[in-house]
Amino acid sequence: MPGHPRVDTGQLMELLSVSLGAYYGDFTAAAADQRLTASQAKTLSVLRRGPAAMRALAGTLACDASNMTGIVDRLEKRGLVRREASPGDRRVKNVVLTPEGERTIDAIRASMHATTAGLATLDAEERATLHALLSRVFAPTPEGD
Template sequence: MSRIPAPHPAPETPDPRGSDPTHVDLLERLARAAAGYYRDLAAAAAVQGLTMTQAKMLILLRQPLPMRALAGKLACDASNITGLVDRLEAHGLVSRHLDPADRRIKNVVATEKGLEAVRVIRADMRATSAAFNRLDDEGRRSLYELLGRLHPDETV
């Protein structure tokens, strides 16, 4: 019986001898950063009595959005959006309005209470704030610009 050697873990940082990070290195680093952000978001949302998905929806509602657009931004089926909106509406965090240009479309709008919940959630995301505070002004500008290049056609 042959023994298969254990895989070597991916390096945490690029090789200090000067090699550039590979796509896999970048994907893993991005995944770790996103996982940390979502852990922090979930914890802050829970304090407000919300799920992470409900918090994500509220964060997306900087302007009114059709329910179908919310489904696309949350990468879920449109049928799931109705239940999410129902729950947020029951708590007074969002409301639905007919689109003035097309009355078949319902736009979801964050209420003042919903916008305040977003402000509180963001303020309570201490791990994410601490991570950004480790960057100087130039580092934050660079990160912002680089992240914008990853998916330039998408808006959040």
């Protein structure tokens, strides 16, 4: 492409690594302000998309099912999530975000000042382009992961 420097995959991967590190640091600090670990906050964020079975949560968060149980137990104790039977299989427990959990993840996102400031440097067209590119690069697999 004329006028655009050639960027190879390694350079993109490095920039993604730096970007995700900055995002994760901002997210972790905001979660700590809510007295949550990053894993607990990430669980709330995932549940924002809708209820999920424990096994699916563990897969999405790339953690052991027993670790997921501990995370959900602590979130449930604080009233941020609740467990309910799956409509399709009463033996399966879905984890559901409570209204307090929604308020908490909203507060975390609102406290991510470095990320918000970085995104604010983009105009509407650039934001739409970034959204489209990230959606394409990180499109869900056919299994929904």
